[in-house]
Amino acid sequence: MKFLEKLRRYIRVSGIAPISRRYFIMNAFDGATTILGIVIGAYVAEITSELLVIWSGLGATLAMGLSGFVGAYMTEEAEREKKLRTLEKSMLTELTNSVVGRASRFASLWAGIVDGVSPAIAAVTCLAPLFFSSVGVFSIDFAIQLSVAIALSIMFLLGVFLGRISKRNIFFHGAKMFFVGLIITIVFLALKVL
Amino acid sequence: MIRRLVLDVLKPHNPGVVELSEALSHLDGVEGVNVIIYEIDQQVENAKIIIAGSSIDFEGIKKKLEEMGATVHSVDEVAAGKRIVEEVRTPQDRSARM
Numbered sequence: 281m282k283f284l285e286k287l288r289r290y291i292r293v294s295g296i297a298p299i300s301r302r303y304f305i306m307n308a309f310d311g312a313t314t315i316l317g318i319v320i321g322a323y324v325a326e327i328t329s330e331l332l333v334i335w336s337g338l339g340a341t342l343a344m345g346l347s348g349f350v351g352a353y354m355t356e357e358a359e360r361e362k363k364l365r366t367l368e369k370s371m372l373t374e375l376t377n378s379v380v381g382r383a384s385r386f387a388s389l390w391a392g393i394v395d396g397v398s399p400a401i402a403a404v405t406c407l408a409p410l411f412f413s414s415v416g417v418f419s420i421d422f423a424i425q426l427s428v429a430i431a432l433s434i435m436f437l438l439g440v441f442l443g444r445i446s447k448r449n450i451f452f453h454g455a456k457m458f459f460v461g462l463i464i465t466i467v468f469l470a471l472k473v474l
Numbered sequence: 475m476i477r478r479l480v481l482d483v484l485k486p487h488n489p490g491v492v493e494l495s496e497a498l499s500h501l502d503g504v505e506g507v508n509v510i511i512y513e514i515d516q517q518v519e520n521a522k523i524i525i526a527g528s529s530i531d532f533e534g535i536k537k538k539l540e541e542m543g544a545t546v547h548s549v550d551e552v553a554a555g556k557r558i559v560e561e562v563r564t565p566q567d568r569s570a571r572m
Contacts, residue, residue, distance in 0.1 A: 293488045367486055370517035373545050380486055380543035 287386075293379055294360075294387035300394040301445065305438050307348050309457065311399030312438075314340050315406035316431035316461055320468040323424050330414040330423065334407055341403040349396030357388035406431045428465060435461040476530040477558050480551035481523045485544035487514075491521065494542050501538060503529040520547070 291297055315337050322333045364384050368375050375381045406427050413423030439457030443450035485494065491509045499507045504527040513520040521544075525535060536546055553559060 289489070289493070292493070295488065367517055370515070371484060371486065371543070371545060373540075375486075375543050378541055378543035379489060383488075 289379065290383040290386040291390070293383035294390075296387040296390055299356075299387075300391055303348075303352060303391055303395045304398045305442060307344070307395050307398040308402040309435060309438050311341070311344060311402030312406055312431045312434040313461065313464065314344060314399070315403045316428060316464055317468075319406070319410075319424055319427045319431070320465055324468050324472040328420060330410045330420055333424075334410050334414065337403060337407045337410070341400050341407075344399040344403065345396045348399055349392045352395030353388055353392030356391040357385075360384040360388055402431075402434050405434065432458055432461045432465070475528075475556075476532060476552060476554045477527065478551065478553035479523075479525045479530050479532065479535065479549070481525070481535075481539075482547040482550055483521045483523050483539060483544050484518055484547055485521055485539075485542070486518055489542050494521075494539075494544065497538055497542055498523070498525060498535065501531070501534055503527045503531055504535075522550075 318337050318340060319333060322336070327333060361384070364375060364381060367380065409418060409423040409426035409430065410420075412418050413420050418426065436454040436458040439454035440450045442457070443453030446453070489497075491511060495507045495509045498504060498509075504525055506526040508524040510522045510524075511519050512522055532549075539546060551561075
């Protein structure tokens with residue numbers, strides 16, 4: 281059986297698709313929010329070195345990615361192991377080497393990967409303008425503004441994605457997520473004024 | 475040379491009947507598969523599986539079912555040979571069922 285076909289079967293059998301969607305949105309949102317906080321914090325603290333912000337952001341990204349992977353993998357593995365044992369009791373047979381057992385192991389790993397990679401993707405995308413600023417493409421002020429705009433856009437898009445899943449108003453859902461980011465931005469800017 | 479096989483199978487809800495019947499139908503010597511769920515439990519379900527073909531490999535079928543997480547409870551009917559012999563009702567069957 282082809283590799284992709286096998287993956288599709290494991291996803292179907294384990295029912296991991298909706299769970300990984302949730303993990304993806306939750307953690308991508310976490311990633312964007314964290315970097316938004318770091319970037320705005322750096323702006324409020326009047327940090328002029330892009331590298332400081334980039335390294336702080338990358339440190340947070342690595343921590344979020346690793347904690348996401350380990351946390352989701354271990355939680356999912358424990359839950360699925362319990363489910364598999366219950367099923368084995370009902371079936372009066374061992375299912376470890378069946379498609380059910382393999383799909384269960386795959387689902388734990390898949391959940392871990394999604395949980396680990398999604399905040400990293402969002403975070404690195406938000407940090408991208410600062411990379412350009414560090415090589416002299418933009419000024420740091422413009423890079424921070426662009427980084428905040430990207431973070432807020434990611435939040436809006438995640439809301440749109442949620443709206444599409446629930447088949448409700450995509451702009452309303454996008455706006456809800458966007459406002460969370462906006463609140464963080466406004467609170468920090470207010471702190472700077474004070 | 476098995477031409478028809480009727481099995482009583484216990485299976486988890488996932489993989490579903492569509493997936494299971496497709497997997498069985500791709501095996502060598504199998505020409506048609508029919509899967510009927512006749513009992514559903516909280517964790518598992520019982521299925522009657524009818525397999526027809528030119529030369530069905532019983533061990534291959536069993537292996538595939540186990541790979542899909544199912545177990546064969548009983549082999550309820552086997553038709554083998556050049557011609558499929560259908561079940562016939564006899565007076566003894568009638569009296570036995572009364």
